[in-house]
Amino acid sequence: MEKNRLFNIYLGVVSFFSIIAIAITLWVIITMFGRFFIISDDEYIASRYYYKLDNCEDSDIKEEEVESCKIEARKKLITERRFRLKESAISAWGWLVVFLLLFGFHYPKFKRFKE
Numbered sequence: 001m002e003k004n005r006l007f008n009i010y011l012g013v014v015s016f017f018s019i020i021a022i023a024i025t026l027w028v029i030i031t032m033f034g035r036f037f038i039i040s041d042d043e044y045i046a047s048r049y050y051y052k053l054d055n056c057e058d059s060d061i062k063e064e065e066v067e068s069c070k071i072e073a074r075k076k077l078i079t080e081r082r083f084r085l086k087e088s089a090i091s092a093w094g095w096l097v098v099f100l101l102l103f104g105f106h107y108p109k110f111k112r113f114k115e
Contacts, residue, residue: 004113011110018103025096032092036085041078049077 045053056069 008110008113011106011113015103015107015110018099018106021099022096022103025092025099029089029092029096032085032088036081041074041081044081045074045077052077 039047052073053070056066056073061069
């Protein structure tokens, strides 16, 4: 009897924390994609990485090459932004699957024990 009670507590705790983790992971996914689609590339660069474009003006390159340097720096920043989004999305979706599986395997057993 005591063993069943402990197992029931275990199932309840795992189910509860899985639900919390699923909610947090969904929040991370929604805000991550929201930031990507709402904040434009220009706003992203201007707010965080403007200094990388300013480095082109501060370096010892000719005036004609400054514009091409800025274009290249901008392309690299946008590529880096997209890469980070994909990398974070893969990680977040992976955690979501893990917590959904945890919940999916534990909650039905918890429900059966409660009946």
